[in-house]
Amino acid sequence: MADLEGAAPSSARRPVEAIEIKRRLGTLRFQTDSPEHAHITVKPEVCAQCPHSLCTFVCPAQCYERIEGKLVFRYEDCVECGACDIACDQGSVTWNFPRGTFGVRYAYG
Numbered sequence: 001m002a003d004l005e006g007a008a009p010s011s012a013r014r015p016v017e018a019i020e021i022k023r024r025l026g027t028l029r030f031q032t033d034s035p036e037h038a039h040i041t042v043k044p045e046v047c048a049q050c051p052h053s054l055c056t057f058v059c060p061a062q063c064y065e066r067i068e069g070k071l072v073f074r075y076e077d078c079v080e081c082g083a084c085d086i087a088c089d090q091g092s093v094t095w096n097f098p099r100g101t102f103g104v105r106y107a108y109g
């Protein structure tokens, strides 16, 4: 297929570099609220019995991790996508938007 007019020839294009997620998150700005006002909370006793840990697969910011069998959740890097609230069918996640002025601030848009 021919290149688009004005576009660089394919041989001159560089491959897109895979950027590690924590580096990408570093391009965003966060105003982190205090832990007692965390906008997302989970119930550890429910997570301990969870058969799938879907939250660890769907969260784009890697806020959920299983470490030595225990679910560890960090709200600080949350980009407010809502995926964990949808994925968790065990009733563990309580999800709210952050309080005004807190949370993620996108550089563009």
Ligand code: SF4
Binding pocket: 042, 046, 047, 048, 050, 051, 052, 053, 054, 055, 056, 064, 071, 087, 088, 089, 090, 091, 092, 093
């Ligand atoms: S999917 Fe829900 S219950 Fe399962 S580990 Fe994640 S937050 Fe906990």
Ligand code: SF4
Binding pocket: 040, 058, 059, 060, 061, 062, 063, 077, 078, 079, 080, 081, 082, 083, 084, 085
């Ligand atoms: S809302 Fe999105 S970014 Fe935030 S913890 Fe849930 S899945 Fe992760």
